[in-house]
Amino acid sequence: MQLLRTILIATISLISLTLNARGESPRESYLLNDNWQLFDSSEWDSDNAEFISLPHTWNRDTGELAHSYANVNYIRNIELPNEWRDKRLFLRFGGVQNSADVFINGCLAGSHRGGFTAFTVEITEKVRFGAVNQIRVLVSNASRNDILPISSDMDLGGGIYRDVELIVTEQTTISPLYYGSDGILINQLNVTDNVVDAEASVWVTSTTDKLCDLYISVRGPMGDVVYSRYLKEQIKPNEPIKIPFRLEEPLLWSCDEPNMYSISVSIGHHYEDEVVVNTGFRKIEVDAKTGLKINGEKIENQLSNSDPYLVFGKETAGLPEKLLFENADKCVRIPMIDEARSLNLSNAVAIGV
Secondary structure, eight states: OHHHHHHHHHHHHHHHHHHHHHOSOSOEEEEOOSSEEEEETTSSSSTTOEEEOSSOOGGGSSSTTTTOOOEEEEEEEEEEOGGGTTSEEEEEESOEESEEEEEETTEEEEEEEOSSSOEEEEOGGGOOTTEEEEEEEEEEOOOOTTSSOSSOSSOOOOEEOSOEEEEEEOSEEEOSOSTTSOSEEEEEEEEOSSEEEEEEEEOEEESSOSEEEEEEEEEOTTSOEEEEEEEEEEOOTTOOEEEEEEEESOOOBOSSOBOOEEEEEEETTTTOEEEEEEEOOOOEEEETTTEEEETTEEEOEEEOSSTTEEEESTTTTTOOHHHHHHTGGGOOOOOOOHHHHHTTOTTOEEOOO
16 A cells, blocks of 8 residues: 555646646747837837837828838837857747738848738847847838738738737747748648548757757647657758558547647657647538538528628628628638639638638
């Protein structure tokens, strides 16, 4: 009995140490939406700058920049601690309309073209630790031949109109640089009522390692772990690490039951990084004769009151635009493909998961 008690205490202690060692991910994230200064790029300095918070567009101002196409500077100072000298630093922009050049302490760190997609730039080599650093973003909403839309009646309000985030990671990390994504893409290879075959594409970047240890965990809609795996893989430049996995007896996503799975991927024996993404597994078919099917069931479709939004499902058909976004979990997004056009769904964009 004493031996059994000793083994039990040792096991509990080991579990406790493991949980404490994993703890929270070393990845840190900080919103940088406050304390920005705004001034026109034609000015020599920021003496007359306006203090603003993000999200922001100068086209809603009442000054000279209102309703104008302009080149504008956004400036923010940030002090970085010495403790981050061994870390990697990234700036993620949720959206800048419609071109952005990011400077750190006067040095160009990265550029992005296109106002409707997120992007991330690494600033590790441009910053000074233990000092105040200046972030300057030169933003333009001028019409350009290399940025869509080339010709439009849309009012492309210029500015940083979504969050700006500082991401701090270890040297080996799941990359935030892949098109501004989380660095994990879930590809559904085969979906049936009985089984789901999928693949996680994990973009890993490292300044020190050529190999990395990965742990993938999939939690079902009820929070239970339905799949897990450890593996060691080679880190290749510009290539993701692909992790196939199978789920038995899945709870599929549908308009009536929007079941979501949580997929986490962590790096390293010392838990150097972790990223969690959510997805719903479903089979979507679009045919000119039978229309839209989800998991083999035909879905009645109807254009909403505010074209070009397309909504599927009885509970959301014909709702005002405001309610459509509030009920987005009952809608489904489909790509703009030839089959959709054959259904007279041209210019239709679905909202939802």
